[in-house]
Amino acid sequence: MEAGGRRARRREAAEYYRGQQVPERMEEALNALFPLSPGDLYGELANYLSKYSKAPVICKLVGRKVLDGVGQPTLEVEIYCTVKNYEKRICSTVMSCHSQIPENALPEKIEADEKERNDTVNTAVEWVNESLNTMLRDLEPTDQCQVDKMLGEYFTNKVEEKKKIQRQEEEEEEEEATLALPPRTPSPATPPGKKKSAKTGKKSSVAERPIPPADPAEPVLCGSLAIGGTSLAIAKAGATISHIPLYSHIALLKHEQESPEEMTLPLPMVTLLNCEKMSSSKLKLVKEVMLIPPVQLSLKQGIERVLDIQKEMTRLLESPGKMPGPQPADGKKGKAQNSGKKSLPQFLKRISHLGCLTTGYDDVEQLLLVMQTACSNIGLELGTDVYLAINCAAHELMDYDKGKYEILTGTFKSPDEMVAMYGELIDKFPFIIALIDPLRKEDREQWSNICCALGSKCYLIAEDAATCISKLKTDQTINTPVCSGVVLKYVNETKVSDLIEVTGILDGQRHITILGSPDGESSDDSLVDLAVGLGARFIKLGGLSRGERVTKYNRLLAIEEELAKNRNLRETKLEFVAFAEESQPENQLSDELPPPEQA
Structure with missing residues (x-):
């Protein structure tokens, strides 16, 4: 029942x-x-x-040959991950090439450079699609340190392979040369009591002091673009998988997964003029003239101000007859004395590869006086409403036969005289707050002198000395003179972890970090996220023309809007280091720029 x-x-x-x-x-x-x-x-x-499912892992890397902003071949790296048992394309990155073929180069040089670039890109594509694709499979894209460690080991092995091949080739050449040598015959001896006659003629001109020879160029391993391109692509994939912007992902990596409460935006060094040589003569002291907006303006306001100055400069250079002569100083900071009437710089009607106007000039003061006039015409004052930075590119000025810098055609100055000249320039034009590469990296003594003389008045920045980030990581003194800061560029075998480590070292030494855009730029805007995430003081992107340049400024504006909306934006401060007063307490080592007068 x-x-x-x-x-x-x-x-x-x-x-x-x-x-x-x-x-x-x-x-x-x-x-x-x-x-x-x-x-x-x-x-x-x-x-x-x-949350309890398997984390996404890398399943495939794809490398391909693409074109950069100036039509030269470069590398693109795509990352595919296995997400919930499905293969999914996550992101891609396009590398920038640091090398730029000179415009006045010989046809043979241009052909050789183009062949070398094609070879290195083709090799990089091969590395990505074969070795790196296999090596990184099944790794998590968020594990940047492990990925970069493996990339570094792979690159080191490739370097060793290259050295081994070179040694074998040298040994074979020596053996062939030894076999081909004819039997040696004794040379007639000099009769006793008779000295060898000295060569007659004029005495060769000797420099006041022997200059250090130029350091040999750092060799670039063919295919090294694959290392930098893959590391950056992995960082972008890690940010995408974590559902955060790339700049936040970089900040977490730098601060050991602790998110900073506030972030600062790097101040833009906007290139206004690219001062190219007008003939076969050497460059004339200034390669780039850049504008730096004051920190009190938002980035958007600063960019708009730079655009206004650019429009007025274009109008003046295209219509020199309409330009009034520079006015004498009225006692305000930033006004220079009128050095007399001079003809206007020659204007070239084209946009440089840097995305700015191109011009030629007779001397630096002439160019600066024209810029003062342009600002005055629209109600702005240099040194108050906007500042200047100058890229001197001194390594392009050296005449090694004379042991001096040729600052103008036929005008030569020793390294010591260059220091004195820059002192006079900054005293006369105090609105210049940064000099990039005012001397060669080899002139270390003069770098120390110029930093002691001008360090409390402007930034002395090394760019040419800081191109190899991976070597800076292991030895911060290698090729780097005493300076206020360095320009870092993400090129070749640079890895994200290297960049994070080097910027950490620079922060500890109270150096400023500037993220710089290479000459052969691409449309990839990752550089901006790197600069924000790393806390760089400045960012050097070129001018406000050309799509590959403007894309990055637009990205910077978008980040500013996002940080302001989330109330994570902290105001930037500009401070100069007084190198001559190193014995002072820490809080007295710097001089802050005066704030611009705002209505």
Whole structure:
């Protein structure tokens, strides 16, 4: 009887829950517990369970040859990951090439450079699609340190292979040369008592002091673009997988996964003029003239101000007859004395590869006076409403036969005289707050002198000395003179971890970091996220023309808007280091720029 009763109750229960009653009653219960719609509820449940699913891993790397902003070949790296058992394309990055073929180079040189670039890009594509694709498979894209460690080991092995091949080739050449040498015949001896006659003629001109020879160029391993391109692509993939912007991902990597409460935006060094040589003569002291907006302006306001100055400069250079002569100083900071009427710089009607106007000039003062006039015409004052930075590119000025810098055609100055000249320039034009590469990196003594003389008045920046980030990481003194800061460029075998480590070292030494855009730039805007995430003081992107340049300024504006919206934006401060007063307390080592006068 008991068994029959149990069977009857079971049949009643089955009838009760038959049909649509089960899902309806489940939904009622769930709605009581969680006031969400069924779709939202199931979505929340999926998100909750996804935390316990397998983390996305790299399943494929794809490398391909593409064109950069000036039509030269470069490398693109794509990252594919396995996400919830499905292969998914996550992101891609396009590398920039640091090398730029000179415009006045010989045809043979141009052909050789183009062949070398094609070879290195083709080799990089091969590395990505074969070795790196296999090596990094099944790694998590968020594990940047492990990926970069493996990339570094792979690159080191390639360097060793290259050295081994070179040694074998040298040994073979020596053996061939030894076999081909004719038998040696003794040379006639000089009669006793008779000295060898000295060569007659004019005495060769000797420099006042022997200059250090130029350091040999750092060799670039063919295919090294693959290392930098893959490391950056992995960083972008890690940010995408973590659902955060790349700059936040970089900041977490730098601060050991602790998110900074506030972030600063790097101040833009916007290139206004690219001062190219007008003939076969050497460059004339200034390669780039850059504008730096004051820190009190938002980035958007600063860019708009630079655009206004650019428009007025274009108008003046295209219509020199309409330009009034520079006015004498009225006592305000930033005004220079009128050095007399001079013809206007020659204007070239084209945009440089740097995305700015090109011009030629007779001397630096002439150029600066024209810029003062342009600012005055639109109601701005240099040194108050906007500042200047000058890229001197001194390594392009050295005449090694004379041992001096040729600052103008036929005008030569020794390294010591260059220091004195810059002192006079900054005194006369105090609105110049940064000099980039005012001397060669080899002139270390003069770098120390200029930093002691001008370090409290402007930034003395090394760019040419800091191109090899991986070597700076292991030895911060290599090729780097005493300076206020360095320009870092993400090129060749640079890895994200290297960049993070080097900027950490520079921060500890109270150096400023500037992220710089290479000559052969691409449309990839990752450089901006790197600069923000690393906390760089400045960013050097070129001018406000050309798509590959403007894309990065637009990205910078977007980040500013996002940080301001989230109230994570901290105001930047500009401070100069007084190198001559190193014995002073820490809080007296710097001089802050005066704030611009705002209405």
